[in-house]
Amino acid sequence: MIEEELRATFARHGELAPPAGPLRAAIDAIAARRRRRRTAVRTTGAALAVLAVVGIPVLGRGLVPTPAPVEQVAEAPSPPGRPDGALNFLLLGVEGQDQDNARADSVLIVHVPRDRSRAYLVSVPRDLGADIPGHGVRKLSESFLLGSARPSGGADLPGGARLTAKTVTGLTGLTFDGTAVLTFDGLRQLTDAVGGVELCLPAAVQSLHTRRVFPAGCQQFDGAAAIDLLRQRYGLPVGAHDRDRNAQRFATALASKMTSTEVLTNPVRLSKILQAVGDGLVTDTGKSSLAGLLPTLVQVAGAKPVGIGWDFDNAPTDSSGRLALDRAAADDLFAALRGDTLTAWVGAHPDRVTR
Amino acid sequence: MTYADFADTRLTALLRYAVLLTGDPHLAQDLVQETMVRVQLNWRRVARADSPDRYVRRMLTNQYLDWQRGTWFKRVLLRADPGEPVVAATVDHAQNAADRDQIWGWLSRLPRRQRAALVLRFYEDLPDAEIAEVLGCAVGTVRASISRALATLRAELVEAS
Numbered sequence: 001m002i003e004e005e006l007r008a009t010f011a012r013h014g015e016l017a018p019p020a021g022p023l024r025a026a027i028d029a030i031a032a033r034r035r036r037r038r039t040a041v042r043t044t045g046a047a048l049a050v051l052a053v054v055g056i057p058v059l060g061r062g063l064v065p066t067p068a069p070v071e072q073v074a075e076a077p078s079p080p081g082r083p084d085g086a087l088n089f090l091l092l093g094v095e096g097q098d099q100d101n102a103r104a105d106s107v108l109i110v111h112v113p114r115d116r117s118r119a120y121l122v123s124v125p126r127d128l129g130a131d132i133p134g135h136g137v138r139k140l141s142e143s144f145l146l147g148s149a150r151p152s153g154g155a156d157l158p159g160g161a162r163l164t165a166k167t168v169t170g171l172t173g174l175t176f177d178g179t180a181v182l183t184f185d186g187l188r189q190l191t192d193a194v195g196g197v198e199l200c201l202p203a204a205v206q207s208l209h210t211r212r213v214f215p216a217g218c219q220q221f222d223g224a225a226a227i228d229l230l231r232q233r234y235g236l237p238v239g240a241h242d243r244d245r246n247a248q249r250f251a252t253a254l255a256s257k258m259t260s261t262e263v264l265t266n267p268v269r270l271s272k273i274l275q276a277v278g279d280g281l282v283t284d285t286g287k288s289s290l291a292g293l294l295p296t297l298v299q300v301a302g303a304k305p306v307g308i309g310w311d312f313d314n315a316p317t318d319s320s321g322r323l324a325l326d327r328a329a330a331d332d333l334f335a336a337l338r339g340d341t342l343t344a345w346v347g348a349h350p351d352r353v354t355r
Numbered sequence: 356m357t358y359a360d361f362a363d364t365r366l367t368a369l370l371r372y373a374v375l376l377t378g379d380p381h382l383a384q385d386l387v388q389e390t391m392v393r394v395q396l397n398w399r400r401v402a403r404a405d406s407p408d409r410y411v412r413r414m415l416t417n418q419y420l421d422w423q424r425g426t427w428f429k430r431v432l433l434r435a436d437p438g439e440p441v442v443a444a445t446v447d448h449a450q451n452a453a454d455r456d457q458i459w460g461w462l463s464r465l466p467r468r469q470r471a472a473l474v475l476r477f478y479e480d481l482p483d484a485e486i487a488e489v490l491g492c493a494v495g496t497v498r499a500s501i502s503r504a505l506a507t508l509r510a511e512l513v514e515a516s
Contacts, residue, residue, distance in 0.1 A: 002458075002508050003477060009458045010478035014371040018380050023370065024362055027388055031395040 086340040087112040090165050090179045102155035104144035104164050106247060113340050118303035120342050121251060123244045124168060129322030132167045139322050143167040157181045157282045172334040180283040188223035193273040196222045197253040205232050245354045248307030255305060306346060307354030358398040365408060375474045376419050378463045390415040413489045420467050461511045469504035472497055
């Protein structure tokens with residue numbers, strides 16, 4: 001009979017629910033706003049891409065660009081401890097430097113094998129459910145937000161990078177020789193500073209934001225156009241995954257531009273570009289010798305990087321929108337990264353390579 | 356089904372469900388709003404579910420169960436007028452409601468998971484297996500939650516009479 005009273009109580013109070021009409025309008029408005037913000041954030045895919053390329057020379061150069069970088073680089077020819085094993089870097093694309101938008105929307109592992117034949121770019125999906133140290137299981141992208149929070153406002157980018165690196169280490173078992181964070185603005189400035197890049201698209205892309213159409217085939221992108229392209233996710237055949245692929249293509253194109261114009265080997269040009277990017281780029285190479293990395297990176301940047309993606313068509317997600325990986329397939333890739341056997345892995349999984 | 360179809364047909368029912376979960380029309384609106392924004396942004400994923408309705412109900416329930424730990428609750432707190440903390444509002448509401456409606460007041464003191472199980476059983480009339488699915492727990496846990504909640508309510512009833 002308590003059961004019957006419960007039914008009656010619920011029925012009575014259910015009738016008291018507020019009308020749905022105004023709420024419906026509020027939901028639509030908030031969703032539209034968040035969608036705009038989210039697409040802006042996606043640009044960071046571009047940021048990531050750029051990082052892949054830019055981060056590398058920067059890692060060689062030192063920490064955040066300072067006004068007198070030229071001597072610094074010039075003095076570096078006989079560094080101690082030039083690393084000879086495989087190298088792993090973590091490149092993070094972040095929307096901005098405010099507390100509420102410092103989210104790592106692009107997480108890219110740059111793997112340089114021991115033979116230095118080329119760089120591999122492995123995207124880690126931002127919505128992946130991951131155990132964030134001290135915060136439990138959340139989306140991977142939140143690790144940066146949590147790590148960069150500071151009470152005074154503004155975002156602590158190095159702190160965000162550290163927590164994200166720890167999280168990715170927990171996920172993959174890889175330890176990182178360096179991290180780099182590139183913001184949205186940094187990406188645009190970087191692209192413009194190198195004079196734009198040439199990018200080849202497999203299919204035409206229309207921007208939802210500027211209505212601009214990027215035709216299939218090869219074309220020049222300046223900073224604004226690059227960001228516009230890398231924001232596009234909706235309307236592409238596989239959504240976010242295609243956007244990640246565009247980011248990898250962009251990173252490759254930028255790397256090629258920087259090598260062909262000898263940015264990497266010309267300290268004056270390099271320092272000018274890094275100054276243009278300013279605080280939109282933050283790097284940390286931990287225990288490695290920065291100067292010791294540079295020759296290696298110059299060598300690697302000469303070969304076209306290989307982008308590696310995921311097959312997400314049927315990836316399960318939980319009720320909070322967190323993505324779950326196919327554990328066996330993921331472990332296989334992570335083991336190849338740890339064991340420096342990625343060349344063989346790519347041979348066995350040609351469909352996972354971004355073209 | 357499109358998002359618009361879904362919202363047209365399901366929004367009112369979700370609001371009622373949220374009112375019964377939270378016991379407060381304002382919190383219910385916030386809960387439904389936050390859930391439905393996410394539903395709209397991720398509609399393709401939601402539409403792929405066997406039953407979008409159940410999927411969304413589960414999202415909403417999780418949001419409710421998580422609200423003290425997660426960001427949702429924080430956002431609600433931050434948005435509330437200063438001097439009008441949400442917790443106090445809930446207590447006041449329970450107090451007013453208790454005058455009108457004893458059981459409604461007692462419900463506000465139940466653990467959230469137990470309350471959700473009661474709503475799903477006695478308002479939504481779902482079988483135990485579906486309740487377990489919505490709550491993301493075992494069927495045995497559902498039965499235990501319901502019987503514990505009913506025992507609490509019966510004890511209150513005895514004490515009150």
